[in-house]
Amino acid sequence: MIEVRNLVKKYGNHLAVDHLDFTIEAGRIYGFLGPNGAGKSTTMNIMTGYLGATEGQVLIDGHDILKEPEEAKKHIGYLPEQPPLYMDMTVREYLRFAAELKGIPKKKREDEITEVEKMVRVRDVENRLIKNLSKGYRQRVGLAQAVLGFPETIILDEPTVGLDPKQIIEIRELIRKLAKKHTVILSSHILAEVREVCDYILIISRGKLVASDTPENLEKMLGENSTVELETRAVPSEIRLLLKNVPGIEMMEIKAGGNGISNVMIRQKKDEDVRERVFRAFASADVPLLTLKTAGTSLEDVFMELTQKETVPEAFRKQKKWEEDKNNAGDI
Ligand code: ADP
Ligand code: MG
Numbered sequence: 074m075i076e077v078r079n080l081v082k083k084y085g086n087h088l089a090v091d092h093l094d095f096t097i098e099a100g101r102i103y104g105f106l107g108p109n110g111a112g113k114s115t116t117m118n119i120m121t122g123y124l125g126a127t128e129g130q131v132l133i134d135g136h137d138i139l140k141e142p143e144e145a146k147k148h149i150g151y152l153p154e155q156p157p158l159y160m161d162m163t164v165r166e167y168l169r170f171a172a173e174l175k176g177i178p179k180k181k182r183e184d185e186i187t188e189v190e191k192m193v194r195v196r197d198v199e200n201r202l203i204k205n206l207s208k209g210y211r212q213r214v215g216l217a218q219a220v221l222g223f224p225e226t227i228i229l230d231e232p233t234v235g236l237d238p239k240q241i242i243e244i245r246e247l248i249r250k251l252a253k254k255h256t257v258i259l260s261s262h263i264l265a266e267v268r269e270v271c272d273y274i275l276i277i278s279r280g281k282l283v284a285s286d287t288p289e290n291l292e293k294m295l296g297e298n299s300t301v302e303l304e305t306r307a308v309p310s311e312i313r314l315l316l317k318n319v320p321g322i323e324m325m326e327i328k329a330g331g332n333g334i335s336n337v338m339i340r341q342k343k344d345e346d347v348r349e350r351v352f353r354a355f356a357s358a359d360v361p362l363l364t365l366k367t368a369g370t371s372l373e374d375v376f377m378e379l380t381q382k383e384t385v386p387e388a389f390r391k392q393k394k395w396e397e398d399k400n401n402a403g404d405i
Contacts, residue, residue, distance in 0.1 A: 074096065074097065074098055074099060074130070074134060074135075075094050075096070075097040075120065075131065075133055075134075075226060075258075076097075076130075076131070076132040077094060077095050077097075077116075077120065077129070077130075077131050078091075078094060078127060078129055078131070079092055079094055079098070079129040079130070080092070080093040080094070080099055080116065080119060080126055080128070080129035080130070080131065081093075081127045081128035081129050081242055082112070082115050082116075082119060082124070082126055082127050082280075083127045085154070087116070088280055089112045089115045089280050090112045090115050090116055090119070090126075090280045090381055091112075091279065091280035091281045092129075092281070093116060093129070093228070093277070093281070093282050094282065095282060095285060096368045097226065097256060097258060098256075099225065099226075099256050100256055100258060101252075101257075101271075101272050101273050102248070102249075102252045102256075102258075102270055102271045102273070103255045103257065103258040103259070103271060103273050103274075103275060104259060104260075104261060104266075104268075104270065104271030104273070104275065105117070105258060105259065105260035105261070105267075105275050106260075106261060106264060106267045106274055106275065106276050106277070106376065107260075107262065107276060107278055107380060108262055108278065108380050109151065109262050111262075111277045111278055111380070112277055112279070113230065113231075113260040113316055114153075114154050114230055114231075114282040116210070116258070116277070117151070117153070117228055117230050117258075117279075119131060119138075120133075120138065120149075120228065121138070121146070121149055121153075121228055122138045122139070122142050122145065122146060123151075123286040124141030124213070124256070125139065126139075131145075132145075133145040133146075133148045133149055133226075134148045136148070138279070139368075140318050141267060143176075144228075145389070147176075147222070148217035148224050148225050148226060149222065149224050149225075149226045149227070149228055150218075150220055150221065150222065150224040150227045150228070151219055151227075151228045151229075151230075151244075152211060152216055152218070152219040152227075152228070152229045152230060152232060153328075154230040154231055155233070156211065156214070156218070157215075157218075157298045158203050158214060158215060159203065160202070160203050160204035161199050161202060161203075161204065161373065162202070162203055163199065163201060163202055163203070163204075163216050163322060164190070164198055164199045164200070164201060164203060164217075165186065165190075165199040165200060166288075167203060167215070167218070167253050168186045168190070168199075168217055168218065168221065169182065169186060169324050171218040171221055172185065172186060172221050172222070172341065176222075177221065177222050177223045181343055182288060182405065183219065185223075186221070187222055188259065189217045189220050190217060190394045191339075192217075192220065193211060193213045193214075193217045193220065193247055194213065194243075194247075195213050195214055195217055195235075198210055198360040201263055206235060208235055208236060208239070208240070209236055209239075209240030209241075209243065209244075212232065212236060212240070212244060213243075213244070213247070214234075216229070216232070216244070216247060219360050220255075221365075222318070223254070223255075223290075224255070225255060225256060226255060226257070227255045227256070227257050227258070227294070228249055228255040228257075229248070229257065229258070229259040229260070230256070230259075230260050231260055231261055232244055232248065232259055233261070233266060238262030241266075245269065245270055248270055249270065250318045254369075255323065256280075261269070261340065263286060264372060264373060264376050265340065268288050269374055271288070272287060272288075272291065273285070274286065274288055274291060276320075276375075276379050276380065278379060278380040283379040283380065284375070284379050288372055291372055291375050292372050292375060299340060299341050299343070300338060300339060300340055300367065300368045301339040301341060301347060301351065301365065301366070301367050301368070301372075302336070302337065302338050302339070302342065302349055302364070302365075302366055302367075302368050303335070303336075303337045303339070303351065303362060303363075303364060303365045303366070304335070304336055304337075304362075304363040304364045305334070305335055305337065305355060305359070305360060305361065306333055306334055306335075306361045306363065307333075307334065307335055307360045308329060308333070308346070309327040309329050309335055311325065312335055312337055312358065313325075315354050315355060315360065316351065316354060317360055318351045319326055319343035319347060319351060319354050320339055320345075320347075320350065320389070321342050321346075321347040321350065322339055322340070322342070322347055323340045323341060323342045324339075324340045325337055325338060325339045325340065326338045338368075339398070346367075348365055348367070351365065351374070352365060353360070
């Protein structure tokens with residue numbers, strides 16, 4: 074288990090990590106999701122002891138990463154954004170060097186390196202110089218280094234960045250394989266990647282944790298029926314006029330088609346269902362409505378909502394308040 078408590082990192086006046094608090098439980102694949110510059114690498118570097126924090130604490134299975142780095146680091150393997158590879162070593166030489174650094178007993182070293190090489194499929198290139206390997210192979214060697222010693226938790230910073238689609242699929246398969254025996258934390262700025270691989274998502278934006286939940290719950294968070302889509306035989310100005318006074322509409326987007334048919338996407342206010350009102354508005358003006366349906370909130374919407382707005386949306390604030398109340402109640 075990893076506990077991150079009240080973590081703050083300032084670069085000069087810039088707050089790169091802004092009071093992060095979360096817990097990583099064993100046995101899951103966690104996705105650390107956020108746009109570039111959100112603070113993912115900084116947080117991971119602090120969690121793994123590569124960087125000091127301005128404030129706060131990281132406990133790895135109860136060991137403070139700063140106060141007991143050796144003990145704490147035994148429980149984690151880390152693949153940083155720029156893997157620390159030595160270009161003039163062969164794969165095997167490099168893994169021997171990494172095993173030594175990790176304090177893996179000499180007797181076990183060779184067997185363990187062979188096991189890890191098989192696992193990440195770099196055995197066929199073990200005698201090649203790292204500088205002569207493709208980016209995909211190099212990433213696998215970096216992964217091998219993280220897995221050596223079989224730590225409980227493996228932390229991977231943007232493990233698929235710069236790889237081609239085939240290599241990305243291979244790395245994702247490897248991550249899933251690793252997750253059978255290890256807790257995995259990976260970061261990505263790509264939502265689709267995190268959704269595909271992870272079963273728990275932490276969304277960070279401007280150094281703050283803005284949401285953390287399963288993908289399914291995140292989708293539910295903003296309400297499943299928050300948008301209504303319709304098609305109508307009318308021009309945008311007519312539609313705007315018709316819907317102007319319908320209560321419960323937060324915003325709408327109208328796209329005119331070439332055939333006199335327009336597509337309308339209506340964002341409803343929370344806990345509203347505007348379908349009947351919309352139907353009546355069109356019917357009373359005798360404007361044909363061709364389709365009318367609700368569409369679920371996608372994880373994409375949640376991500377955009379949480380990372381692009383300055384303020385945290387109401388649904389999440391409520392949830393957070395509820396959690397705080399619950400926690401406070403526990404203290405009394
Ligand atoms: P991410 O990994 O999510 O893209 P980073 O953790 O790399 O984000 O960066 C978070 C913020 O901190 C960014 O605004 C970045 O410019 C800034 N930053 C990162 N490293 C440094 C540094 N060594 N000195 C100054 N600012 C930094
Ligand atoms: Mg980064």
